[in-house]
Amino acid sequence: xxxxxxxSIIKYSDEDQTFVGEVINTQDILIFEGNNVxxxxxxxxxxxxxxxxxxxxEKKTPNKPFSGHFVMRIKPELHRELFIKAKxxxxxxxxxxxxxxxxAAPL
Numbered sequence: 001x002x003x004x005x006x007x008s009i010i011k012y013s014d015e016d017q018t019f020v021g022e023v024i025n026t027q028d029i030l031i032f033e034g035n036n037v038x039x040x041x042x043x044x045x046x047x048x049x050x051x052x053x054x055x056x057x058e059k060k061t062p063n064k065p066f067s068g069h070f071v072m073r074i075k076p077e078l079h080r081e082l083f084i085k086a087k088x089x090x091x092x093x094x095x096x097x098x099x100x101x102x103x104a105a106p107l
Contacts, residue, residue, distance in 0.1 A: 001041060006048050010040060023048065026063040
């Protein structure tokens with residue numbers, strides 16, 4: 001499910017005999033539950049709304065679902081080869097790697 005830029009995964013808990021969801025694209029822990037689709041959706045919306053309200057009340061910036069920035073560790077040799085290929089393609093290293101990742105996981 002998606003709501004206000006936040007995305008969740010939902011699993012069934014045999015132990016609790018209910019559906020349990022987790023917001024997956026924030027560093028804060030947001031868990032919700034429900035017995036059916038309507039309940040789980042309402043619970044998801046409520047947990048996101050509550051989170052945003054709490055952040056506002058505490059004058060805290062909510063974790064953005066994704067900033068578009070991440071750091072990756074690679075071997076120096078691979079870094080060099082990617083840089084060279086990017087230059088040959090007339091692109092920055094960032095643009096070259098972004099294109100390759102987009103090709104691998106098209107939206």
